[in-house]
Amino acid sequence: MQKNSLRLEQLTSLRFFAALAIVFHHLAGQMGVGAASVNLGQGVSFFFVLSGFILAYVYPHLPDRKAIAGFWRARVARIWPAHVASFLLGWWLLGYKIEPATAIAYLALVQAWVPSWNFYFSYNAVAWSISTEFFFYLCFPFLLHRWSTTWRVKLGGAALLLLVLLWACSALALPALVSSSGDAFQPSQHGLIYINPLSRVLEFIVGMAVAQLFRNKRYVVGMSLGTALEIGGLVLCILNIYGSRYAVEVVASMVPDAPVIQWLVHSSSLFSFAALIYVMAHGRGRVSALLQFRPLVLLGEISFSMYLVHQILISYYASNKGRFVRVDEHLDLLVFFGVLVLLSYLMWRCVEIPARAVLTGSLGRVKVDLKRSLGPAFAALLLCITLATVLTRSGGADFISEREAALMTPASMASQTGSVFGNRFELRGLDVRCLADGIELDLAWRSRIDQPYVYTNAIHLIDASGAIVAQQDYGQPTGAPAKMGQMWKEHVSLPASKLRPSMTSIALAVYRGTDLLAIDKGNTDWGGRRLIIPLPECQPRHS
Structure with a gap:
């Protein structure tokens, strides 16, 4: 198997910055990070283009079956171990509810091939892109075959395939996004245009074409002009990402649910990314020289693992806010x-x-x-x-007043408050909000006696029969014991990965060991030991 061993370390460093953009994309609304005015998630598109470039550059030829088998073996070895390790980390920290069909698809790296939310966003949702990348790896030897004479046909074929998928979404009147509380197995524009590898293979093939251009037509310029070209490439990418936002607004104003919106939001900067990769690969300017700084290269080396674990850590933080004291974000x-x-x-x-x-x-x-x-x-x-x-x-609890508890409770939830758990804790405030990243709950409690914080709150997502679909337990705040009459607020986030189409309500229980506290009133089950709260309709998150 003929390989090009020359390392382009400046491109390795760029991987870190693309991963960092995606991390901030998913941090929006957490730890003081605001939502960006543009879709930083387009970093995934950069990864796809860069992957096509690197593979075509490193493997210019795969001459026989042995070489192809060796390539596939190396690619599986590159992505699968960290994929499994991150799955185990998420299962440990987030308590994934394992379902055989989705688990098999996920571990086999084919979850993105199924255009339904229950599959492609199962478990560690960001791994959908690894599944899409795996599809590219399987296709690469066939794409590489007689590449120098067929690249135009393959590039045009990928563009035509994208157009066919866009047409199919319109012809079938597929919804832009399927609600997690609806039929999450229904195909959607989101699943076919944003997630599915057939619609994203164009980005990979563009990267391969850029690698051929780099091999055949390199330029030699001085440091000043090289630096200007590199800065120009970065500016072009920034302008393209910003421009895609306005393109989306224009299209949406004319055809609100046009499938092309999915492509504009997530993939429309691919040619700017291709230009940046081509320029940076030459290494002729000060920007690329800076990117060859060893710490940045190391960050690029670990960016794959960073991409896989970042949303697990964010979800863990969001799901356990009730246990974190409010310090400087x-x-x-x-x-x-x-x-x-x-x-x-x-x-x-x-x-x-x-x-x-x-x-x-x-x-x-x-x-x-x-x-x-x-x-x-x-x-x-x-x-x-x-x-x-x-x-x-x-630190201790986030103490609030009776007035603050009343203000945080919308009128639709007021009837759910006032329930007393075991004559120890009274639910004084409640707010359930459905966001793009899942469900958020704010709970206001009042202690009816002097007591330590030793109980655990159980949040159950249940179906119409009362069966637990997903569960989120968290401990009460740490710190000094609660005084009688003291009130505090707890914040709980249920990430979209825990949501299921069959769920209809949230059930709240308070327990210590095997002792579930009895509830004096309200809509309850489990012999009056679990309070049932209506669940608003939620939408799945973007990753």
Whole structure:
């Protein structure tokens, strides 16, 4: 198998910045991060174009079946170990509800091939793009065959395929997005145009075409002109991303549910990304020289793991806000990125590299110096965990007044308040909000006696029969014991990954060990030990 061994480290560093954009895209509304005015999630499109470029550059030829099998083996070794490791991390932190069909599709990396939300956003939702990438890997040897003479046909074919899918969405009147509380197995424009690999393969093939251009037509310029070209490439990408926003507004004003909107939002910057990759690959300017700085290259190396674990950490934070004291949100953000980078480094060093070596049969060539590489990382991770514990979990409850509890409760929820749990806790305020990223609950409690915070609140998502579809338990605030009459507020987030079409209500219980506190009034089940709260209709998130 002929490979090009020349490393383009500036492109490796660019992967980190694309991953960082996606992290901020998913951080919107958390830890003081506001929503961006543009779709930072277009970083995924950059990954697809870059992947096509790198593979076509590194593997200019796959001459026989042995070479093709070796390529596929190397690609699986590249993505599957971290994919499984992140799944296990999410299962541990978020308590995934495992369903055989979606779990098999997810672990087999084919979940994005099924254009229904229950599949492509199952478990760690961002992994849909890894499934799409896996499809590209399977297609690559066939795309590469006689590439120099057929690339125009293949590029045109991919563009035609995208047009056919856009037409199919219109002809079938597919909804733009399917509600998680509706038939989440129904195909949608979102699933076919944004997620499905058939609609995204154009970006990958464009990357392959840029690699051929780079091999055949390189330019030689001085540092000043090279720098200007690199800055120009970055500016072009920024303008394209901003321009796509206005293009969406224009199209939506004429045809609100036009399928092309999905493409404009998520993929319309692909040619600007291609131009940037072409310019940066030359390495002729100061920007590319800066990107070859070793720490940035290392961040690029760990960006795959960073991409896979970031939303798990965000969801864990959002799901456990009720247990976190309100400190400066910028400090929360700093601790989050410290943990994210170090955890990503450890996954890269301890999972990606050794697993890849085992699966490709090159374990004997891997040099591992645990003392030098893992020692400092474990120490730094321990430091960040300690800081997170001291700074975010050492405080007490978020105390509020009776008036604040009343103001936070919408009129539609007022009838659900006033229930007393075990003559210990009274529910004084309640707000249930359906957001793009899931469901958020605000609960206001009043302590009826002097007591320590030793109970656990159970949040159940239930179907019409009362069966638990998903569950989110969290402990009461830490700190000094509650005084009689004190009131505090708890915030709970249920990420979209926990939502299921069959759920109809939220059930709330308070327990310690096996002791469920009895509830004095309200719509209850379980012998009066679980309060039933109507559930608003929710939409699945974008990833």
